[in-house]
Amino acid sequence: MPDVTILTERDLRACVALDPGSVDIVEGAFAALAGGGVVMPPILSMAIAEKHGEVDVKTAYVPGLSGFAIKVSPGFFDNPKRGLPSLNGLMIVLDAETGIVKAVLLDNGYLTDVRTAAAGAVAARHLALANVETVGVIGAGVQAELQIEALALVRPFARLLVWSRDTSKANAYADRMTARLGRPVAVAETPEALVRQSQVVVTTTPSRSPLIRAEWMHPGLHITAMGSDSSEKNELDPSIVTAADRFVCDRLAQSRVVGELRSAIAADLVGPDHMADELGAICAGHVPGRRSDDEITVCDLTGTGVQDTSIAVHALDVARARGLGQTVES
């Protein structure tokens, strides 16, 4: 059997950064999803209640790529008590022609962080106003940082507002990000104040109840909601789905079950088969992105296997070109 390449998080950080190249790769993944031939089965999800843990497995086959990834994402929420991160995991890359294992990417969730943030940039590239003065971010964790770094690649905004349930975390975030962005970062008093002042809002929380109300929305606003990825989570007032001029999602079948569409369906605001444009259709040019400066746009991101496959295959290509990683005889 062919040898297997083992790449560590350090190797992968040397190969893939949150940069314009990664945003383009993820945009290409969404465009592929809108084309023919992509196979993306439903997420395998296992909850281990007695350990306060869960594991998701995602995959997608994308025609034309040399391989496809299978991603294992565990979340064990008592880990921080042990000094360990809640989220980690790895990706396996299989050969697209033979199914044989090409590589194991021991990324501890790094590639997921990158592809998730890059998807936010793709959404903003197509749906946000061309000129953005103020950005608001809700949440103060890793994705609150990375979403904003990614957004800065496509919309060079002037200032950032942050709000978090935990004010000390919001303050720490503002300090860190002021230094990192070289732009003013302020803590907003309330989510309402943040939304009303921002042209782009990104929600990055595991919230189980809405953080943004429909009546705070204003012409030109774009919201990317990337927090909900399970049937308990919900960041947006369900009426936003119908109140916004455009509600776009990364994958309709997922948004209906684990994303913001789920809450709107549960609230009987839309039917269970409610249709919405997928981000990929916009990336592929099948449907327009933002159509006017007044439109209110929303993009719900639940995370897709095509993003994983695209970033993993790219990482492996770069690593092999640079001779990184260990080779194991299989």
Next chain:
Amino acid sequence: MPDVTILTERDLRACVALDPGSVDIVEGAFAALAGGGVVMPPILSMAIAEKHGEVDVKTAYVPGLSGFAIKVSPGFFDNPKRGLPSLNGLMIVLDAETGIVKAVLLDNGYLTDVRTAAAGAVAARHLALANVETVGVIGAGVQAELQIEALALVRPFARLLVWSRDTSKANAYADRMTARLGRPVAVAETPEALVRQSQVVVTTTPSRSPLIRAEWMHPGLHITAMGSDSSEKNELDPSIVTAADRFVCDRLAQSRVVGELRSAIAADLVGPDHMADELGAICAGHVPGRRSDDEITVCDLTGTGVQDTSIAVHALDVARARGLGQTVES
């Protein structure tokens, strides 16, 4: 993050054999499945039609074990044309307390072969006659060999019959197995002749149409059907499900969708919610195994995540005790 252990197929063959210990481990896995606390989500299955390939992902959490496995099983059926095996794959072992990756088992399907064959031995241990003179095997591939090796551990039969659609493969199998078993192995003229002469029959094929008819069954017969694991496959006349005195399966929810129950449901012989005993309930002593010498018993095996988790955790324990494998800083 803790280091990750990488084990190759060679390491794993040195750690785990198809022996009584492996049969007991798989029996324990089935018994656990009948108890509380096991979490075993539906199989993630992705068909890649344009490559004549498919990938299945299985997992199960078993309380009390130090880890749980996620198994990736690709099957790419044009591989033999390239001189590569159709089936391969790997298992990941995650820590049961933290979800952190403990090990990557690059087994190329070896552990699946072992745990699948061991399940056949578990079925025979509980459902076959105590004294078996003649065994029949249908199919002449890897599982035809391993199922019989495993059966020999629990039922020391006197002679073996084999039937395969391809007579040359049946002849080659008979030659190989005569040498390996040290017992007479003969090629049966027909499946009917094989079934009528055998006390235990094992079917090991990817057949899409029944190979065994109900009217060939006779008192005392036990059949293990391990071939069907997808909604196209079917080895037994669907009426066998109701004609046998006992129809047992490894997992009811899987047998209804990818096993022999599926065909009986499709033929309207039983309803979609038809109940049957699971093998684990027998292993755990909740329901009896064979109840008399006259009973006709059938066990449908579709393959379960608890088998993967149990054999993978065992393999890792043995490998670490022996200092096998490579350690990668994660």
